[in-house]
Amino acid sequence: MRRQAVALAARHGYTIKEFVGDQPAALHAASKKLGSRRKPSKVAPKYRAPNDKRTTWSGRGLMPRWLAQKTKHGRSISDFLIPGLAKPTARKANSIGKRTLIKQG
Numbered sequence: 001m002r003r004q005a006v007a008l009a010a011r012h013g014y015t016i017k018e019f020v021g022d023q024p025a026a027l028h029a030a031s032k033k034l035g036s037r038r039k040p041s042k043v044a045p046k047y048r049a050p051n052d053k054r055t056t057w058s059g060r061g062l063m064p065r066w067l068a069q070k071t072k073h074g075r076s077i078s079d080f081l082i083p084g085l086a087k088p089t090a091r092k093a094n095s096i097g098k099r100t101l102i103k104q105g
Contacts, residue, residue: 047080056082 006016045056049066057064063071071077 044085046082046085047077048082050080 009016009019043058043060046059047057047067049055055066057067067077067080
């Protein structure tokens with residue numbers, strides 16, 4: 001099949017490299033897919049462990065074990081905020097099923 005493609009291209013005055021390029025088609029398509037992924041951005045930490053000052057959490061993703069354990073025993077998550085740098089992570093309020101009062105008049 002390759003010989004037939006080379007012969008057909010030569011008959012019309014072209015080379016195979018002009019159509020395909022230097023890379024095989026499978027590698028060419030794979031390189032396009034890899035470039036489309038986006039890297040997650042870095043976020044400043046909001047919470048710090050009281051015992052270890054290097055252990056922090058940005059408030060994104062799963063809550064770390066040390067913080068989950070402390071909140072399970074009655075401490076508030078806002079107790080571990082880094083002073084002056086962070087505000088508490090807002091919880092998303094689900095408004096579905098809640099009644100709202102609209103004043104008329």
